[in-house]
Amino acid sequence: MITDALIDLPPTLEADVAIAGAGPGGIVLALELSKKGRKVLLIEGGGSDDPGPGASIYDNSTSGRPYPLDGSRLRWLGGTSNHWGGWVRPFDDRDFTDEPVNGLPGWPISAAELTPHYETAASWCEVDSANYRLDSLSTENRERLLDLSGTRFVNRLFRFSPPTRFGTRYRDQLASSDDIDCRVNLNLTTLIQSDSGVRSATAITLDGKQCEIRAEHFVVAMGGVENPRFLLNQQAVPGNQSDFVGRCFMDHFGFSPGSMMSRASMPYPRGQISSQDIMLVIAPESIGPHSCFTLTPSRPDDLLPPAYWSNAIIAERDSTIYRIGMINAPTPHPESRISLSDDRDALGLRRTHLHWHLPETDFDPVIELYQALVSDLSSSGYARFKWTKQSPPAETDFVGVGYHHMGTTRMSASPDTGVVDANCRVWDRDNLFMLGSSLFPCAGFANPTLTIAALATRLAGHLNQRLEG
Amino acid sequence: MQRRWLLKSTGLALIGLQTATLTGCNRSTETAQSAQQPQSDQVVDLSPRGQLDEIASNLEGVEFVGPVCVDETMANDPLAELLERLPASSSMAITERFSNSMALDYANNEVFDIGGWQLSRSECLLLAGAALAQGLREPTQSREQNLVFEDFVNVERWGPDETIEGEIFNEVGDGRGAFWVRVAEPVPASTRMVLGETTLATHFEPGVMTASLEPAHTQSIISSPGMHQLVMVDIATNRAQVLGHLTVRRKPPAAILADGRTSSVFCEVERWGPDHAPLGQAFNEQPDGSAAFWVRIGCAPETAVLELDSRPLPTTVRSGLVTARVPFYADLSTDDHSLAIYDQESGERLQIGLFRVL
Numbered sequence: 001m002i003t004d005a006l007i008d009l010p011p012t013l014e015a016d017v018a019i020a021g022a023g024p025g026g027i028v029l030a031l032e033l034s035k036k037g038r039k040v041l042l043i044e045g046g047g048s049d050d051p052g053p054g055a056s057i058y059d060n061s062t063s064g065r066p067y068p069l070d071g072s073r074l075r076w077l078g079g080t081s082n083h084w085g086g087w088v089r090p091f092d093d094r095d096f097t098d099e100p101v102n103g104l105p106g107w108p109i110s111a112a113e114l115t116p117h118y119e120t121a122a123s124w125c126e127v128d129s130a131n132y133r134l135d136s137l138s139t140e141n142r143e144r145l146l147d148l149s150g151t152r153f154v155n156r157l158f159r160f161s162p163p164t165r166f167g168t169r170y171r172d173q174l175a176s177s178d179d180i181d182c183r184v185n186l187n188l189t190t191l192i193q194s195d196s197g198v199r200s201a202t203a204i205t206l207d208g209k210q211c212e213i214r215a216e217h218f219v220v221a222m223g224g225v226e227n228p229r230f231l232l233n234q235q236a237v238p239g240n241q242s243d244f245v246g247r248c249f250m251d252h253f254g255f256s257p258g259s260m261m262s263r264a265s266m267p268y269p270r271g272q273i274s275s276q277d278i279m280l281v282i283a284p285e286s287i288g289p290h291s292c293f294t295l296t297p298s299r300p301d302d303l304l305p306p307a308y309w310s311n312a313i314i315a316e317r318d319s320t321i322y323r324i325g326m327i328n329a330p331t332p333h334p335e336s337r338i339s340l341s342d343d344r345d346a347l348g349l350r351r352t353h354l355h356w357h358l359p360e361t362d363f364d365p366v367i368e369l370y371q372a373l374v375s376d377l378s379s380s381g382y383a384r385f386k387w388t389k390q391s392p393p394a395e396t397d398f399v400g401v402g403y404h405h406m407g408t409t410r411m412s413a414s415p416d417t418g419v420v421d422a423n424c425r426v427w428d429r430d431n432l433f434m435l436g437s438s439l440f441p442c443a444g445f446a447n448p449t450l451t452i453a454a455l456a457t458r459l460a461g462h463l464n465q466r467l468e469g
Numbered sequence: 470m471q472r473r474w475l476l477k478s479t480g481l482a483l484i485g486l487q488t489a490t491l492t493g494c495n496r497s498t499e500t501a502q503s504a505q506q507p508q509s510d511q512v513v514d515l516s517p518r519g520q521l522d523e524i525a526s527n528l529e530g531v532e533f534v535g536p537v538c539v540d541e542t543m544a545n546d547p548l549a550e551l552l553e554r555l556p557a558s559s560s561m562a563i564t565e566r567f568s569n570s571m572a573l574d575y576a577n578n579e580v581f582d583i584g585g586w587q588l589s590r591s592e593c594l595l596l597a598g599a600a601l602a603q604g605l606r607e608p609t610q611s612r613e614q615n616l617v618f619e620d621f622v623n624v625e626r627w628g629p630d631e632t633i634e635g636e637i638f639n640e641v642g643d644g645r646g647a648f649w650v651r652v653a654e655p656v657p658a659s660t661r662m663v664l665g666e667t668t669l670a671t672h673f674e675p676g677v678m679t680a681s682l683e684p685a686h687t688q689s690i691i692s693s694p695g696m697h698q699l700v701m702v703d704i705a706t707n708r709a710q711v712l713g714h715l716t717v718r719r720k721p722p723a724a725i726l727a728d729g730r731t732s733s734v735f736c737e738v739e740r741w742g743p744d745h746a747p748l749g750q751a752f753n754e755q756p757d758g759s760a761a762f763w764v765r766i767g768c769a770p771e772t773a774v775l776e777l778d779s780r781p782l783p784t785t786v787r788s789g790l791v792t793a794r795v796p797f798y799a800d801l802s803t804d805d806h807s808l809a810i811y812d813q814e815s816g817e818r819l820q821i822g823l824f825r826v827l
Contacts, residue, residue, distance in 0.1 A: 083642075160674070258585065264705065269658035271673025297659030299704045302610040303584040308530030313564050313595070320659060320705045374587050379575035381568055386585040 002048065002077075002175045005186035009209045015041035015181065016467055018201065018215035020188035020230070021222035023079025025435040025452045027166045027174065028124050029219060032460030034179040038467060041215060042180060043203055045187040045222075046076035048167070052185050053206045057345045060225075060352040064336070065395055067251075067356040072403035073223060077184055078167020080223065080403075086163025087279075087447040088127050089156075090118045090454070094290055095329075095444035098413070102331045104248070106442045108413035108422040114454050121453035125161040126169070128277070132157055137273065144267050145280060146383070151376035154285045156292060160270070160277040161449070186211075187347050191218070191234050197430040198238075206346055217463055219424075221435035221456075224249075224405025225352055228338045228438060231409065231419075231426075233349045239409065239419035239426040239434075246338035248407040250330035250443060253358060254400030257324060257370040257390065259298060261309055262383035264318040268295040281327075283445065288369040289329040290444035295322040304384065315381070324385075327402065327445040328366050333357045338408050358399070363392030404448045409438040423462050424455065435459055517555070520563045521548045521598065528599035532609040534583050535600030538593040541581045547597035554591055567591060616709040622660065622678075622701055625651040630713055632788050633736075633767055634694050634720035637687055644684035646691070648699065650712065651677055659705035664690065664715065665697050694719040718789065721767030724819050734812050735819045736767030741808070745825040748803050752795075760798035762808065764791040764821060773812045777824065781811070801826045 017033055019026045022044035030042040046052055051074070060069050074082045096111040122130040134142055134155055145155050174182045183203075190202040201213040220227055228246035231237050237245055270279040281292040298321045300306050309319030336357035340350035367390065374385040393399050412418020415427040420439060426432040435456060437448040525548060528535075544550045555566040556573075574580065574589035581593045588596070599605075627650040632638035641647040648662060648669070655675070662669045662680035669680035678701075682690065690697060696714040703709075721736040741764040746752035751760040762775060762782070767789065774784040775793035782793035791810065795801075805823040812818075 265657065267655070269673060271675055271678070272655045272658055273675070274655055275675060277675050297657065297705050299613075300611070300707075301586075303533040304586055305530045305532075305611040308534075311524075311528055311530065313524050313528075313567055375575050375578075378587060378589070379572040381571070385587050387582070387587065388585055 001177075001180070002171065002182040002184065004048070005043075005183045005203075005205050005209065005211075006052075006207060009183070009186065009205060009211050011210075012212045012214060013041050013181065013183070013203075014214045015039045016215065017041070017217045017219060017463055018213050019043070019219045019221055019435075020201075020203075021045075021079065021220065021226070021436075022077050022167065022182065022184075023221065023223060023436070023452075024081045024124075024164075024166045024449055025456045026219070026221035027078070027170050028121070028453045028456035029221065029435060029460055030180050030182070031170060031173055031177070032120075032457050033463065034177045036460065036464045038179060038464060040180045041213065042174070042182045043186040043188060043213075044077050044182070044184045046074075046184065048077050048171075048184050051075040054185075054187070054346065057187075057347065058225075058352075059343075059345065060354060061341050061343075062354045062356065064354075064356040065358045066398050067354055067401065068403075069225065069352070069354050073225065076167065077171065077182075078165050081164060081166040081449065082168075084161075084163050084449060086161035087158050088122070088125055088161050088450045089132060089158045089446040090114070091444055091446050091451055092156075092290065094286065095442065095446070101442050102333060104332050104334075104410075104441065105413060105417050108411060108418075108441075114451070114458065117454035117457045118450065120457045121450050122159075124164070124166075124453045124457075125450055126164045127159050127161055127450075129159065132159065136276075137278075141267055141273050144265065146262065146266065146282070146377070148282070148377075151380060152285055152287050152372060153282050153376060156281050156283045158270075158279045158281065158447075160279070188213070188220070188222075188230065189233075189347055189349060191238070191432070193234070193236055193238070193429070196428070198432045204347060215431075216467060217431045217433060219433045219435055219459070219463075223436055224408055224438040225338055225354070227434055227436055228408040229340065229349070229352050232338070232340050238429045238432055241428055242416050242418070244334070244410060244412075244417070244419050246408050247334045247336070248332035248410055248441075249336045249338055249354065249356065249405065250332055250407040250440070251356075251404050252330060252402035252443065252445065252447075253328050253362075254402075255326045255328060255363060255366050255393075256388070256400075257326065257367065258386045258388045259301070260295070260322045260324055260377075260383045260385050261301065261304060261319050262322060262377075263309070263315065264320040266295065266320075266322075268322070269297065281445070282373070284369060284372070287372060289331075289365050291326050291328040291366060291369060292445040293370075293373060294325040294327065296325065297321070298323040301386065304386075309384075324370070326366060326370065329442070329444050330358075330406070331362055332407050332410070332442060333359075358395075360392040360395060367392070402447065404437060404443070406437040406440040406443050406448060409434045410441040411439045412441060424459050433459060433463070517563055517566075518548065518552055521552060521595070522602065524563075525595060525598040525602045528595070528603075530611075531596050531599045531603070532605060532611065534586065534588065534593075534608075535596045535603070535605045536608040537583050538581065538588070538597040539600050541583065542590070542593050542597045544594060544597060547594040547601065551591055551594035551598065554594070567595070614707045616702065616707050618709050618711065620710050621703060621706075621708045622650075622656050622710055623653040624712065625653055627651065627712055629715070629788065631716040631718060632691060633718050635691055636720075636768065636788060637691060638715070638788065641681055644687055645681045646687040647679055647681040648715075649677060649679050650701075656701075657703050657705065660701050660703050662712070663700045663702050668702075690715070691717055693717060718767070724766075726817060727820055732817055732819060734768070734770050734773070734815045734817055735810065736769070738819070738821055739765040739767065741765065741821055743824075744822060745827055746798075747827050748801075749799050751798055755794065760795040762793050762795065762824075764810065765789060766791055766810070769810060770812050770814065772814060773810050775821075776807075776809045776811050776818075778806050779809075803827065
């Protein structure tokens with residue numbers, strides 16, 4: 001059942017699990033729990049089909065490197081999935097290493113821990129295959145790619161969701177489930193806490209209605225910006241024993257270092273392989289940051305024309321110039337953070353302030369990685385490379401971003417280095433859980449939605465076990 | 470240095486006299502050999518230096534990088550210097566020796582930056598040799614080639630091909646109009662759709678290519694009645710294929726309602742049909758056997774419905790065209806029946822005409 005809280009709101013709502021935020025994470029978690037017979041309350045601050053009266057809730061301020069924080073977040077059923085591009089790929093084994101990055105530990109769980117959940121997540125994201133290995137391509141298509149054996153790089157593939165608009169796609173299931181009570185236009189504002197847990201919570205509407213929420217477990221799944229903002233707005237900030245709530249804000253950042261002359265018709269871009277919706281990228285196997293290179297066919301070069309590649313001693317092939325873009329693995333910096341400004345929104349909560357710390361030095365390993373690609377592929381004779389941008393953008397420059405807000409309630413093996421434990425539970429609260437990309441302690445180049453859905457299915461299993469006692 | 474001068478007569482098997490086996494990386498023996506074969510009867514030097522001279526003389530695409538490499542390498546005899554750099558081998562083809570030398574250069578970071586291009590020292594020496602052999606003194610950038618019009622995309626269907634002045638066609642959000650092209654096979658990813666003289670943001674998925682206009686561009690197009698040519702251009706090869714035209718039809722005048730007011734939502738009806746049918750006959754018969762009306766009208770809200778004798782009909786509103794099925798056609802009596810279009814939001818109803826059952 002989906003109910004507009006502006007129209008109908010009882011004084012008390014009860015459930016086994018109360019989930020705040022109906023984006024991909026919250027919706028998948030609710031539906032997975034309902035499959036297990038659990039009573040779920042799913043509340044969404046925005047409306048069913050639009051932000052409703054609360055569009056200004058997300059107003060914010062920023063400092064540091066310019067960041068378009070207004071540019072991507074959507075506040076209604078389905079959340080940001082209402083306009084995502086559908087890129088899908090699980091994180092790789094090397095993304096789950098616990099090797100410290102910038103002095104901070106990585107994931108406390110292994111890739112294997114998420115593998116079965118990635119398969120379920122692919123289903124939720126309506127991806128036609130959960131196989132991300134190159135053997136899912138025909139031999140003919142594999143041979144059309146660069147043979148990177150003998151280099152320090154490998155070919156990797158992305159798949160695509162239709163893209164699934166979770167609020168639209170799963171609305172009927174949410175509405176028809178006997179176990180899910182979905183309330184839109186209802187905002188979680190306050191946790192009533194004991195020393196070790198959440199007793200209840202308060203949720204309000206923008207026209208002043210209020211209700212008490214009672215549940216065995218509470219899950220905050222509001223997104224990578226709102227998750228820490230909500231915690232920081234509590235009188236006693238849960239999980240902040242080591243001052244990590246809101247810190248280590250990360251996003252995949254872009255860099256376009258140059259272009260490449262290589263053989264024509266390589267099927268790297270999306271849409272080049274019949275019958276499979278795939279895009280291929282080149283990624284380092286183990287060196288450097290776990291970024292990736294995208295190849296986009298472009299115009300012939302004025303200085304090195306296509307005829308050059310057709311010389312017998314050079315390559316004797318038709319050529320194309322590929323513009324090279326990089327999707328870069330971000331580094332967690334504690335000073336890159338979500339904090340609160342003194343301004344308050346219509347709910348009375350303090351607004352977001354983002355300080356994005358992406359120093360010029362973060363581009364050094366990125367530039368080194370491109371140099372390694374230049375060296376390896378040039379020496380193997382597969383390509384020639386051109387530098388078009390060899391220095392990092394100044395700290396006041398805009399850079400491309402993925403609009404992937406990550407790291408602000410990081411998962412950790414120890415309460416000293418994060419906000420939640422390996423089960424998504426806030427370290428110092430027995431029954432409070434976080435869900436979303438805010439949990440990512442580090443990220444490679446893969447987009448976050450599939451991993452968010454995988455974490456949701458995993459969390460559903462964990463909560464179900466806890467409810468079984 | 471071993472030099473071997475031979476007289477080449479067309480068709481003679483001189484290849485057998487070569488000391489090297491041509492097995493260069495990424496190229497076949499046959500093609501590497503053919504690159505060294507002279508075009509006509511002449512004295513041919515098949516020594517390594519002779520082969521380099523031959524390659525340098527015929528190297529293409531070096532109009533810019535060649536002269537720059539002359540300056541960068543500062544070699545008096547670039548090919549001699551190149552030859553000294555090549556790994557000594559009596560069993561390796563010159564192409565393979567060159568490839569190995571380039572690989573070594575990249576490993577040792579012996580690289581020249583030529584307008585951003587990262588070329589190995591060995592490669593640059595060859596290019597310098599080519600420039601000298603070909604008399605290229607000043608670096609010359611290649612000019613953009615003229616478009617060659619030829620079909621390179623197998624188009625199944627595309628759209629939209631028309632809209633009405635002021636009406637965003639196939640809106641994809643944020644005020645952007647967009648085109649779609651259904652294709653039978655993958656389209657080169659270097660293809661861009663070009664409307665008039667503006668290149669559109671073009672995207673590819675299996676079986677479909679899409680392209681959208683910036684909001685300001687959309688407004689500019691839909692405020693310019695006429696035909697706007699849509700072309701697909703493969704920017705990597707300068708091939709172009711005309712897809713067709715987007716016709717922006719001038720917005721017809723607003724309709725006058727029965728009470729004399731000017732409609733705020735409907736344009737004048739241009740034509741409609743059918744206006745008569747024999748009793749019991751499925752007029753304008755549809756594939757499912759039902760009857761249907763069509764109304765050409767310059768503008769109508771998407772939510773508008775046709776009404777026959779005040780009974781709403783299942784209606785589809787498209788740009789410039791409203792159609793509706795008449796499930797109860799068999800029950801219509803021999804008489805005149807009133808056809809109208811109604812918009813619930815504005816409350817406006819526009820009389821279209823009388824449908825006569827004979």
